[in-house]
Amino acid sequence: MNKCYIFIFLLLTNLALSQTIITKKNDKEPKTKDIEAVILQDKSDPRALEILQKVNDKYKINSPESLLSYSYKSYEKISIDFDQDSIKAYNDFITKRIDSLKKLPIQPFKAPERKDSIESVNLAKLAGQSKLFLWERASEILYSSQYGEKINILDNKISGLKEPLYELMAFRSNRTQIPKEIKEENRNLYRYFLTDSIDIDGRENYVISFRQTGYRTFADKKKFNGYIYVDKQTYGLKKIESNSKIDNEGSITSIWTLNNGKWFLLKEDYKLKLNNNLLKIGLNSEGKKSKEDKKQDTENNKKFGQYAYATADYFDIKTDIKSNPKNFRGYTIDVKNSDGTQIDQYRTSKLTEREEETYVTIDSLSSRYKLDQKAKALTGLLKGKIRLGIVDFDLARIIGYNKYEHFRLGAGIKLNDRFSKYISPDAYFAYGIYDKKFKFGGGVDIRTTLEKNSFFRLEYFNDVMAAGRFSENLWNFRMKIMNAGVAINNNVFYNYEGFKVSYENDLTNGLTVNIAAKKSKEEALFSYSYKNLGNQFDISSAIITLKYSPNSKNIMTPGGKYTYEQNFPEFYLNYEQGFKGFDGDFNFSRFDALFTQNFKTKLGVTGIRAYGGLIVGDAPIWKNFTMNGLANGRNGFNFNLTSYLGFATMQGGKYYNDKFVGAYLTHRLPWYFKSFGKNVSSFDFIYRGVIGDMKNPEFHQFDFEKLDHLYNEVGLEWNNFLSSQFNLGFFYRVGHYNTSSFKDNFAIQFKLKLLGF
Template identity: 25%
Template sequence: MRYILLWFVLLSTAISFGQNKIKAQVIDIDSRVPLAFCKVEYLNKTITTNWEGKFELEIKAYDKPLVITYKGYQTKNVYVSREQEIVIIKMAIDINTFEKVEIYTDNKVNKILKKVIENKKLNQPEKALESFQYKNYESLLVTANPDSISSKIEPIYKKTLFGKRKIELDSTNYKFKKLIEKNHLYQTEKVNLIQYTKKGYKETVIATRMAGFKEPLYEYLGLNLFSYSVYENPFEIMETPVRNPISNYGRHLYNFYMIDSLNIQNRKTYKIFFQPKKLKSSRLRGLLYIDAETFAIAKAYYRIYGIVHINADYTFDYQEKENLWFPKKRKITVLKGNNADDIKILGNTIKFSSSLDPTPNTNATDQVYLIIESTPFDIELDKRVTLQKDGIKISIEKDGLKREDSYWKKFAKDTIDKRRLRTYTSLDSLSESKNLERKIFLGKKILNGYYPISYVDVDLRSLVKYNNFEGFRLGFGGVTNDKLSENYKIAFYGAYGIKDEGFKFGITPSYLIEPQSETWVSASYTDDLNEISQISFATDPRRFKIYDPRPINISTFYQNRAASIFAESKFFPKTDAYFSLSTNKINPKFDYTFVNNDVTYKEYTITAAQLAIQWNPYSNFMQTPKSRIEIEKRHPKFSFQATQTIPGIFGNDFNFTKIDFKTFYEVSYLSGQSSSVLFQTGIAFGDVPLTHLYSLQPNNLNRDALLQRITFAGKNSFETMYFNEFFSDKYVTLQLKHTLNRIRLGYRINPEFSFVTRFAWGKINEDNTHMGLPFSSLEKGFFESGIECNKLFRGLGLTAFYRYGPNQLPTFEDNIAVKISYFIDLGF
């Protein structure tokens, strides 16, 4: 018996040496997209690749080729050597036949897809159920496989200043391998309660922790990294919107193939593969498992191949009582794609490796990948659910920020993975040593225009400014921060104009009445200059600009000594509200006299009440323990503002009413392009001085030569309209803009082209007399159109606009405006 066993072992060993089992994948040579269900012929045997273009095969004769065929591609013969275990087969398009290939969806598959779409209302939980709720554990992990990283210390050959070659040792990969063997690069976890009613979704974060941070990055918790429902259209994966194949329009973009039928949870399902009709497209590809009885999705696998490769796997659990497939688990994997582009996560640049190329990569960080897993539990279907805090999509419980380690142990999926346990300790130490949390906190402050120094956040916009009246304006300002108090703050500034030799200042103490709604009551006194006829909304967000180009060219200001009390609040859902009472002593700093009821005014007092509301009905908001954050900015948005003077109080000289309104709508297309519409109007009743009329934001210098008028372009300003050319007490403007995808012209030259058209109409009350500053009326309308070539190089670009219509100027050159644009990406 011993000898028989020995001969059996020897024979098996001989056979194993005579054969070689390979793993292979067939891809497009240009796009590197896998080719699904290719035909592979070898030794009179035919097999097909799977939906990811992969197959396994035992090689018995190395002198015989693998013959690969695929519609629209050149047939390829591949010889495998004994040393090869992993083979990548790159197929080239047959130009003569590729364009002629027409693949039609099988009639049976077409009927199944129609049934899936027709039965959405019965199978999609959001439509089939009145309400439901479940808890959800979600983890994000950035890691790498230590076995895929070489531990060799590679030599690097460099030349000295005199051309002599020297050798240095690069231990980067070695150190990276040692690091990744001990712990993952990054991880974060959260447990949330997902509730749904016919009003929509509500998410409550019960617990969360992020490696390296004592307090989580709330912006990350608001990211919509993937769609919870596979029925959504557009379908989102890693914030990439794609056309859902199970939609009426999506069916026309993809080809569908019946692969097999199999049982899942004792229910028959159809296995259907889909891919774009344009094979080289980077659109979605995937597998759908369709319930043969209900035509619901029982399982789904999606792949996107592009700059990054994204794998999204969805599994479902059949709920017999409701006759419904409900989500069981979601898993997203992100790897480096077809080129060297990087993805930024939480402020760090992380490079993801490609799953297509098996050859060792000398750059260890190219082996990094990201995994997001989401697992529902405690599922309650058709449970009566009451959503609290209307208008808030995500709410974060304060106690959820301080969960003990024992709380998280029950969610541990893999006790063998000790690296998870070490990651929090390691990154907490790294964060403290490199002060990462402080850097991110600082970055967020700078984005809002402040730099924190002890108890004060310095206002960066107050340091240096320039305009034609003041020249260089040097100043200092700031506001007290949470270190001093969370319930009150004092904002202040002082500035000096070198050209006008004038000192300006302001102070605003504020008190927080209600933290959740961010309701502040403030008092203010300022002595400063204001641009005449400026259109501004009190609820517009404060945005920090390293430079603000338009005020540079303004020369007409008025001095305003203003005292006011005002309140700001976010009490109402999806709304910012502002109310103020103010008295303003106005002194125009240009030649101007206002004649009203036969009385002339060179200086005057205006006492007024103002109410302003910003309403974002389609945006989604997150309520944190400290503030409310707009996490999904959706359109349209609406701004309303009413101003009424108050006769007989604090010496008010005029009686007038102003009503202002604007709405902004922007739509982003799946192609990456976008269109926007800005509509704005205002009307003033009564006796309104020139300083408080409307000038529609002109941005063109009053100079003869075209080259002398080249300045920086503004945002939503009329580039061909001259300063102080038109004033109105009622107006309407409409601005249309369409932006194309960025075009790669060369190294770091990737311009973004936009086509813009602007229209304005206005009228002036002829009963009022404005003396000293000549201007025209806009009763005939104003038209300009142009092209913006933005982000041409390092943020710089060029714009060109042309003025036409009734107010066109006699000289052709005077109707043209050429401007420089500048966009800065701060990287946050």
């Protein structure tokens, strides 16, 4: 059962119905003889590519989101089960196998082995009676060009869980996404052929057959993986059928319907074979298995492999609805009901006996196997946490590296909503291998409501940080992880100890504000003096942070707001005001801002990060801005991991400014290719630039330089390098800071693909 829920977590967060699926009612199929008569070559038919290009070009016009408003309902169901044709054979096999085991002599077992053996038998019987997993969701989708999208969860039901999984409720279907089979970047994964024309519902449609690349024999090239049906008049998608090139590995079908001149997704179905058999059916009573037993187990697991099934029906479509602003308030997703009591009225077909039995059987096992706790633990991983009972462990604090501490080991814990829905204490500690010192901190969140993100926070801290770090307030987990190595070659650190009180509130779905007051004692951990006043100061300040992310999609969960889809543009603004009052040593004003945007045109995908900072008044060097160099500064080879705001060729900890502006530009070329495997590769041109100044560098008595000329580096990044999950980048420094040494100017970077732009 553990493996079953692990798979569901991965399936729903990564696949998210990224492909669409089946029905054949009222649809005429193309003639097989006509299709097979087509002479196939290992390249696509230009006529088919021309049609698909028009489908892409007109996709936004044909999309329902080009309307002023609309609404519809959806019913979705996901399950794990055997292939329907093998269930009877499986039950016969299990019955015979258990009977044969009873005739064997009883073998001595250790307690864990006996438990595993009993569990294996029980689960094997269970799989013959019901599905291994079943989840249903009913939703109402509202859209307004003025207010955006609003999703109301009308009901939700999941086998084995007493409490709803809000993160699961938020998983995305394919209804607003371009299917992968027609995306321009995936053209090299398929070969397309215009093979027929067919009438569907009184409208003429092109039939484009396609097959995946990678067939080894000429005979294989005659096989098709699926068909794309394109409406001749509008170039809207009517239907896509897709099958894996390996028999019985999976099938996907999507169907659209024309309503008010726009193509709404009507139905999705898919069947996906699981790579790992979630239910071991060897049922061998002996502790050690012979080679014959293992071979037989492998054959049985292949024969009775499990599949993930998903269906979605969209109905009650209405256009030009009245867009009442009250209906769009709050987060993107609003949960109206989640106990499963109303799901029956939204089902588009009755549950089968096997599906009904799933709820009964799996629910009975929930307490025994602690399915609620395990499922909650898995959803915690989406936020970078491991949940054990009432405690969440912060994955980001386990290990880190910087030039001051070298390896930093630690742990962070936070009491979650199982402890209290309104009060959540937390604490952390860390130990630096090189400086041999402990760092620690703690705090408590006090929520004011369960309807949205709104809480007070009190905290104490005693830690170290690289001087001049750009603010990461309100950044999400992915952004912080990506920027974690920005100080990897910066040894200019300072210690800060003190208290902070803050209040955070989501004013709207896209606007968050955080107001804080902080009192701290801060000390340089390097040779430094500011205006001959020493290297230790008391800082009293107030901070306000704004985050504006109008297109991101959120849902409120018992553990707080969860952003299930981060969309651009985004804007972050921080303003810190230091006071001489309240025992502070300095008056200063510190501003920093970050703007991000990502958009696609016919010339490719362009990403922009524009950021900058300004400090006015008296403040030590760590309140100024370092320029985020990642290079080691030695005469050797520059190799580093990418960071959100870092420069691959710039020496770490070398440049500091009291004002600066920077830009990170990336442009993905509309040329996609496949080396091997299933991933499509592409290239990004990248430019990074920054310029600033320091008004009185002599006030800061330590070895550094101000960066008052434009620093430029250009690069080329190979996405999905050799079809892996990594991007490989090559960067070169140009302009004013270019030197005569190639090694100084050149750097190589690696980036994990899932970190995104």
